[in-house]
Amino acid sequence: MTVLASFRRSSIFAFFSLLAVPFAAAQAAANDPALKPVFECTLIVDAQNGATLRRDGTCDRRVSAASTFKVPLALMGYDAGILTDAHTPRWDYKPEFNAIKRDHRPIDPTIWEKDSVVWYSQQITRKLGNERFAGYVQSFNYGNGDITGNPGKKDGLTHSWLSSSLQISPDEQAAFIRRILDRKLSVSAKAYDMTGQILPAFDAGDWKVQGKTGTGWLTNKAGAQNRTRPFGWFVGWAEKDGRKVVFARLFVNEGKSPVLMGPKVRADFLTDLPGLIKSAN
Numbered sequence: 001m002t003v004l005a006s007f008r009r010s011s012i013f014a015f016f017s018l019l020a021v022p023f024a025a026a027q028a029a030a031n032d033p034a035l036k037p038v039f040e041c042t043l044i045v046d047a048q049n050g051a052t053l054r055r056d057g058t059c060d061r062r063v064s065a066a067s068t069f070k071v072p073l074a075l076m077g078y079d080a081g082i083l084t085d086a087h088t089p090r091w092d093y094k095p096e097f098n099a100i101k102r103d104h105r106p107i108d109p110t111i112w113e114k115d116s117v118v119w120y121s122q123q124i125t126r127k128l129g130n131e132r133f134a135g136y137v138q139s140f141n142y143g144n145g146d147i148t149g150n151p152g153k154k155d156g157l158t159h160s161w162l163s164s165s166l167q168i169s170p171d172e173q174a175a176f177i178r179r180i181l182d183r184k185l186s187v188s189a190k191a192y193d194m195t196g197q198i199l200p201a202f203d204a205g206d207w208k209v210q211g212k213t214g215t216g217w218l219t220n221k222a223g224a225q226n227r228t229r230p231f232g233w234f235v236g237w238a239e240k241d242g243r244k245v246v247f248a249r250l251f252v253n254e255g256k257s258p259v260l261m262g263p264k265v266r267a268d269f270l271t272d273l274p275g276l277i278k279s280a281n
Helices: 004-008 014-017 023-030 066-080 109-115 120-141 172-182 190-196 261-280
Strands: 037-044 050-057 199-206 209-220 225-240 242-254
Touching: 014 209, 037 261, 050 261, 066 109, 066 120, 066 172, 066 190, 066 209, 066 225, 109 190, 172 225, 172 242, 190 242, 199 261, 225 261, 242 261
Parallel strands: none
Antiparallel strands: 037 050, 037 242, 199 209, 209 225, 225 242
16 A cells, blocks of 8 residues: 555544644644645665565655654764663753743653654754764765755754755665664664664554654755645664564655644554565565
8 A cells, every 4th residue: 555545545633633632623634635745755675685675656865854863863872972771861841942832841762752852852962062963974874964954054963854954865764774773883782772772663563663753844955944845754674573674664745734744654654564565575
């Protein structure tokens, strides 16, 4: 089943109810037309030998890393000693973080990954500093490696991955996840272990899945966000009976989206995964 078919079939009202948003917002979303892709990709790769099991759509086009960047950022944080375990450090919210109301609370590494808290990411990068942050991104060979941020704002340390300069393709996402699983990055064993521990876990039939969503907007050549081109990511790995695969799914919508794109892409991929792998065998 394609992402588009799943979007058309599924109930947007039910999705908003699952997120416990107000009824009025859910009702408004239910009346919106079906989502349509500008482009999309579903990529599944054998984690051991790198064989492509499934590659549907446009998988070589880069978009913003968005919150999928919390995966490499966790590796950086643990390797640098800024993060120490699954619940340390626990940082308090400060008004200058200017976060959405949901995130006005103490956050630890596990909550950070699960709830995708932007201000916690930005505190990690501030503590890393420009030089160490740039060094990690370069050594990871992560996407286009561009951490300059928004044009003229000198905000790369805190915003480069947020619908800004740092971009990555589904092909590159899958290759990066494979390097994590093969432990081929220049980080400590603890960084690998703890990143795996805090990355959210899900079930997809009999498959055990770990992965991270991302939500954002495409940008034009001047770096401006196009709010009529929202996108959603879900990247990570899945395991069943000793077999492991890595995956990347990306969906870019035409028109403003009534749903959070990242969680929606994740929900559909978890539904689709068993069938996708079975059909690839």
